[in-house]
Structure formats: structure tokens, C-alpha cells
Amino acid sequence: MRRWTCLGLALVLLFSAIWLPGCAQRPSEASPEGRQPLSGGASDVELQQEEAAASPEGVQAELEAPQPPAVQPVPMTQEYGRSDSYSAQEGAIEIRANHPVGDIAALDQAVLDWLTQTAQAYQAELEEGEGGSLTADYGSYEVNGREVSALVVGTLGGSHANRPRNVSATFNADRETGEVLKLEDLVVEGQMDTLRQMAAQRAGRDAGDEGLFSRWLLTSEGLRLYLDDAAQEYVEFTYLELLGVLLPRLREQGIDPDKPMIALTFDDGPSQNTPHILDLFAAFGGKATFFVVGSRLSAYPDTLSRAASEGHEIGIHTWSHTNLTTLSVEDIKAEIMNTQEAVQQYAGVTCAAVRPPGGSVNDTVKATAGELGFSLVNWSIDTEDWKTRDADATYQAIMDQACDGAIVLCHDLYESTASAMDRVIPELIAQGYQLVTVSELLSYSEDGMQPGRLYRYR
Ligand code: ZN
Numbered sequence: 001m002r003r004w005t006c007l008g009l010a011l012v013l014l015f016s017a018i019w020l021p022g023c024a025q026r027p028s029e030a031s032p033e034g035r036q037p038l039s040g041g042a043s044d045v046e047l048q049q050e051e052a053a054a055s056p057e058g059v060q061a062e063l064e065a066p067q068p069p070a071v072q073p074v075p076m077t078q079e080y081g082r083s084d085s086y087s088a089q090e091g092a093i094e095i096r097a098n099h100p101v102g103d104i105a106a107l108d109q110a111v112l113d114w115l116t117q118t119a120q121a122y123q124a125e126l127e128e129g130e131g132g133s134l135t136a137d138y139g140s141y142e143v144n145g146r147e148v149s150a151l152v153v154g155t156l157g158g159s160h161a162n163r164p165r166n167v168s169a170t171f172n173a174d175r176e177t178g179e180v181l182k183l184e185d186l187v188v189e190g191q192m193d194t195l196r197q198m199a200a201q202r203a204g205r206d207a208g209d210e211g212l213f214s215r216w217l218l219t220s221e222g223l224r225l226y227l228d229d230a231a232q233e234y235v236e237f238t239y240l241e242l243l244g245v246l247l248p249r250l251r252e253q254g255i256d257p258d259k260p261m262i263a264l265t266f267d268d269g270p271s272q273n274t275p276h277i278l279d280l281f282a283a284f285g286g287k288a289t290f291f292v293v294g295s296r297l298s299a300y301p302d303t304l305s306r307a308a309s310e311g312h313e314i315g316i317h318t319w320s321h322t323n324l325t326t327l328s329v330e331d332i333k334a335e336i337m338n339t340q341e342a343v344q345q346y347a348g349v350t351c352a353a354v355r356p357p358g359g360s361v362n363d364t365v366k367a368t369a370g371e372l373g374f375s376l377v378n379w380s381i382d383t384e385d386w387k388t389r390d391a392d393a394t395y396q397a398i399m400d401q402a403c404d405g406a407i408v409l410c411h412d413l414y415e416s417t418a419s420a421m422d423r424v425i426p427e428l429i430a431q432g433y434q435l436v437t438v439s440e441l442l443s444y445s446e447d448g449m450q451p452g453r454l455y456r457y458r
Pocket of ligand 1: 267269317321357358
């Protein structure tokens, strides 16, 4: 059973910050900006604690009475919006909280509404004449550029006998629709029971326990379920574990030309390993380009049509995987057009790009491809996956060289390559890369994607 208890700083370490690397940087260089516990310096709560420690009585005059007890600040990352402080009186309950203000108004409002409702519920518990307080802090997370989530952790305190106790809540929102998400919105139809069983088993709780899903949070890595009021204990599922249970979320996402992008390309297939790669893109989002060998297509028609229907680009890797520079113009045309016809037959799409076998190109190949209306697309990152046949080596080659505009050469013939993608795809997305097709990538190059021209990167 994977189950963690975390306190304080441990939370910071567990949340990976979104980080946009340049070509010169390496994934091991953590962003210094990404992990500040609170934006804009210390929070009210922190200041209050520091001042109180330095001078127990001195700051009383500056602060309103009655004093709420200092809540332990939760040093969580704040990746969404900016942090603002909020104070309000709700009946006999004083609310003091840090809360997010960003581009999703519904999320911001949901946090404030929760603070108010929590104070009102607490008010109902108090005796006549009793005062109380709610102090709260939060963490916020950019999940994948589209979804945003927040965890709010608060403390309720009273002037009389009420012992301080924790309250917490989670909020998840969709930037595209501007709406706060319900968990049911994200679960594949008929799979809620599966998720319930999975959660109960991992948390060591009964499947009927309503508390299992009362605090759920999307992160860049998966789905997290907080189990206690202080949100210090949780179980987590990676998106890979939730294949077929959670709906893919990135699929309809538009491309932001100002954000880094990478084109993962897979040559020599289709093969029996291609569906696993398609599953990963379906789970994590993003698109790839499959440069297929024409003679293989009749053996994998469903895989090819699935790849095309899920928005991946199909490119041509010739009919017989022959070095095009050794062929006559007529034979070059046949290698390309026979493959195009088979792709059209099985997947109903027209290709725009040819990846010449071995990357071998000469003026004849360029001119012939250009005459037929195709661009030639090689690569800037060679994983050498065909040589190493090692998932770790393939993973490392990509993560070491990843940069904006890169075109990555992989081969979906190999199980090791498909297995490397288990980590490559979520980690590139978590680092802020948009995984795009070569046509998408090159459409953002200076003069677009021109027939007869050879590209290696954007
Ligand atoms: Zn090849």
C-alpha cells in the first residue's frame, strides 16, 4: 500500500513546480522561483508569528482584537494566480486567510465561499456570547496548463472551551471552461466504482467511506485524495494508474505558441508496442507523429486508424524502408505514394511529412518530395533507442537534451521505447512542454512547413 503522511516542508518537496527549461538547461536544475512557499514574501500569518515570537506583547496594538490563534502556515507552492489576504467577520467568527486570485474567477470565488460557509457552520456550534476564528492558508497547482487545483487548510478556534481544530478543502477548476470541476466530470462513465475500489484499497478504508473523495486534488502527476481534516495524510494515483478510469484532459487543449513545445516522433511502426504509446498520450495529453512503414500497415490497420483518430500525425517512412538516395525519381515517388495510399485507405488521412529512412536525403529526394507536396522531417534529438533497446537510456537521452522546438527520434518497434514513454511523456508535460506533432511544431517556424524542404527542428 502506498500511503504517505507528510508534514510541513515535506509537502513542498512532493509538489513538483512547473518549470520551463531552455536548451542549455538540464532537468536536474530546479527552478529557484517555482518553490516559494508564498508569493510576495511572508504571509500575514507568518508575519504574525514572527512578530509574536520577537515581542509577545508589542504587536498587539496593531492587530485587531479578538486575536485569532496563529495557524501553522502550510508551506505549499502557489503556482496559480497571486496570493491575497482576506479578512472578514462572519457573525462571531473572524476569518483571516490567504487565498488565490487568478484567471479562473469561479475557483477564486469557491475558496472564499468555502471560508464563509465554514465560518457559518462553526458559528452554529458556539455558545451564546462566544467568539471564534477561522485562519487559513492554501497551496495552488498548475496541473497541465488547463486544469488548476488548490488545497485550503484552516484552523478553527474559539474564545472559550473550543479546542482548535483543522478544516480543509480542495478545489479543482478547468481554465478552458472557467468552471470548478466535479470528480464525476473527470471519470469515464461507469468507472466511478472502479476508482472507489482502488481508493479504498490504497487508503485502507471501506469502499463506502464518503470521506475518500471529499478532498480530491489534481496534480501534475496524478490524483491525490486527502484523508484527514488537516490534509496531512493522503493517497495518490498516477495518471498512468488511472488509464481508462480518468478521462484524458489535455486532448482538446490548444497550443500556446509562446510556450515550449517538443515533437516526439516514432519511426518504423506500427507494431504491437504502438497501442501502449497511444494509451499514454490518451492519459496524459499531447500528440505525437508516427512515421509509418507502408508495408506494415495491412498488419496494423486498427492501430493506424486509432492513432489518426486520436489526433496524432501520420507521416511517411516509405513503403519498404529503403534509402531514398539510392533510388530513381520514379522509385522514390512509388515509395512515398504507395504509403500515402495505404494510410489513406486504413486511416483516411493525408500525410504532410516524409521521414527518409536513415535520414538520408539528397537534392533528388528533396525535389521529388517537394513535387509531391511533402516536407522532409529529420530530427534534432536521436535517442538511439534502436541500438540501446534500454528504457532508461532512451528516457535519459530525451530528458538530457529536451528543449523547445526539438524533434525527437524514437522507434515504436521496441518495448523498451514504449516503456520509456511511461516517464518521458508525463515528465515533459510536467516541465511545461507541449507535446505536438511535427506539422504543429513546424507551423510555428518562421515561414511554416514548406514542401521539398528538410527540417530537423523548429
Ligand atoms: Zn527507420
